[in-house]
Amino acid sequence: MSTVVRSDDGDYGGGTSPRDGDGLTAKRDEYGSLYGFTSRLRRVFGLQILLFLVSSNFLVKGAARHLVQTTFLPYAQQYLKFTAQAFQRFEVLAMFPWMIKPLVGLVTDTTPIFRYRKRYYIAFVASVGSVAIYFLATKDFQPEDNMEYTGLVMAVNVLFAFSDTLVGARVFEAMSLNQHVGGDLMSWDWFMVTIGSLLGTLSAWTGLEKGNYKMIFWLALPCAVQLIFVSGFGMMPEDPVKEGFNTHALAQKHWNLMAVTFTVTIMSICTVSMQLVDDFERNFGLTFLCCTAIMLIIISSLWIFLEKRAACLLIFVAIERFLCVNVKQAKAYWYTTDSTCVPNGPHFSYVFYNVITFSFALLAQAIGIWVFQQYFSRSKIRLVFLINSLAKIFAKLTDVWIILRLNVKMGIDDRSAYVLGESVIEGIALVMTYMPAAAVLSKVVDKEIECTMFTLLAGIVNIGHAISATVGASAMTYAGIHTDLVEGECNFDQLIPLLVVSGVALPLFAIPLIYLFIPDWNMHDDFNKSEIQRSVEKEAIVGAEESSDKTAAPKAGGK
Template structure:
């Protein structure tokens, strides 16, 4: 906090804390946690549930599109404030819709009315969750666009801001996990959605009050024009960097389209489309951006793609009832979501402390390779539980799950997450023209591609679960092939592909620049003067410091 206070204002730190507590630590863990019991209550299998959760999280791949729209279309002079307020409205509408459509007995009514009624209710849930996730994604990219610029000008701050927001998010996740499990066991989903509504509205006042620092734009600026009352268009910026905007828009819109195709049309067609889109994004990145940026982005792409997700099958295995899996762990939601979730979030806190005190002084490449190796071997605990070897050794399921999944796996996952977040923030280039422009687009572009790759791994994992013949619902479940999925896709593939992909990341300290943008000569304005010049006599710039213009 001492290091942060020298580079960031208390208003921005407070806004970031409220946002990450309510959104990344509240809404998203709530949606991830409640989707399992909610869809299981509707009789939806693991493969389909994973597609639904992929659709729910696809707004995070819209970050590049949101960043580009924010740069091009200031609302009432602000690139961020009113876009953030609009996202809060969308999130509130999504949580309000859940309050309206889902009550006690909604699932049984839908099941009694047949498969089409179940599918219709599931579709409404996915749309509502999509809206709530969209709020989280937009506020997240606005925060990233702000602190990435400050990190670039204050490299001595290292990854402190990443550790700060991660810690706040972990604290929010602990609070969230405390109530989701017991309420899910009780079938009281309506209470959960009331809490979701409160979380959606939490960032409203700090955002409206301007705690998210930015420079107010004016229609008198060069290249800026007014297209309708309250909305401006930065035509000069668009004309000078048309191709980057096309690449950014393509990367942002790809994931929701692919998610919709795979969820509501055909899984195979969706995977084929994903491959072509991914190749096109790689070509666009190579053609539009500097080689150093392309090389790092390529490494991040491969590093994400190698971690194929089969998490839904594991979740169904751990929470299968006696009729489905007589010899299974049969964890309750209170244990699986709340008890292990709280322990896992506490491990996230420990991971933040460990990273900040030890790994933050490592080089990026070494930190990434270390986290890949440890994360792969952490999956051995899942293998032992699925094979039931722990029963032969006399080790209870809950004890081993606490020691492995809830503690060790969560610890290494957050270590890798902080490293990746720092890399995404570090490769954001300086502004192309004036204050604030460029940062939001570039960090969101790389993170958006990373999210698109993550969505592909979810879609592919859903297909693998379905094609493997695993049965996760009903009275005769079948998990025979689950151990093979763990060994291949959670241990071997990440090691074989993830470690070589980390070699694409420059082997520099985390307090150093990953890309020397001044040497790349890619953007027109190589100075930071625009970052320091406010548009009003009392204006807050990206550093969150108040500057008084001398007339």
């Protein structure tokens, strides 16, 4: 039996499926070998797309992005003098490009440039991001420059978010065309990001240690610039749209997706606008009501306008993110500020907090990718989401353990406790959140608008994160968290109750929703095939396994 695969130049040709007869066992053996894994990807998807992922994901989404991100905390505390709440609001503002990814997907799906829907868009955003990185590398910032700094970081995120959107959509398209090995390409995609992130994080070590943060931006600049040329010259395999491509007809056919996309975009603008009004930080009740209303509007639009299988998945992702109320910066300030603010605290350096701990998180993420590939890429989808939810709750408990100083009483130093706690668990949980959701969505997406659907998932994840961060910033103020770095006045008395409610109690409510919204599918189910084809293949696999067992039985008896 043969299947149709896509080669690196966009053509379709004959190939051998990993499900083919006696080849099934041989193909399974390849999962334990990196060389075999890469060779299989090259045969199915082509070398060109694998190399382009090195350029876009290894160098840009991985290295450049994490080089830039290591500077956020030092700039916030040393130059801009942000409180923990202000820093969290800054992050929501800066991530606005990540929140409007569905709009980018819709525009690029319906409005090609010179007959290409991705190539020249990527080159353009790479140019915007490169210019912004250059200005960050050359300007000295003061507290009054907070909005200029935020605008430049937002422009850099235009590069990271929009290139991630367009490249990810190409990967998503390839996954949906070859669903039986689609999870493998996603593993390669994430592997490139993880290794690049590790390189970028470690490269920032010297700059953070010496306080030379501009050097970090100079290291990120060539990583961003190379994408202009690589994309502009068409290294990413992409077919031009056909002659007579009708934007209006495509928009009319998928009017429901346009409705959802515009709803998410408007709600993203509303969420970002809340960061510009100080009352939303001071008034927790007002903030919670507005954020809940935004979430309900998004959920309603998903249910009304989308096919129900896709809608249920996206609704679960949105609710799960909303329930994980984000108080990340309260923890970050507790871990990193000096003895003036936290007399008995860990007082982590920027090198340890931004480089060493994040390096461990990235290694854990790589382990998570390997675990997903080896054990979960062909398991029940619900199981993956359940393990992920429990892991994230356990990670928050490790923070409580450290803040209570129980680790010190047990003879475990703060660095070891933190690295082996949240860093490792959160790294694995990140993989277990996004990868199964993308795999499920790729099975039910219409191939004409795969970019819009892929970015809709990303947009829901990001706006859910932004809403939870908005609620979290206000919850910090409501709980009495105070971090005035100008006067050196801090109060973390209610940090533990805040973490227990936001990180443990509320996320527990997401677990029953797994069984309500997530379909009881296997990760490797192929919905491109008919029920008859899937039934025949299932019987062939069972027969091959039974035959293998019978062959092995005499050997066992001989012993």
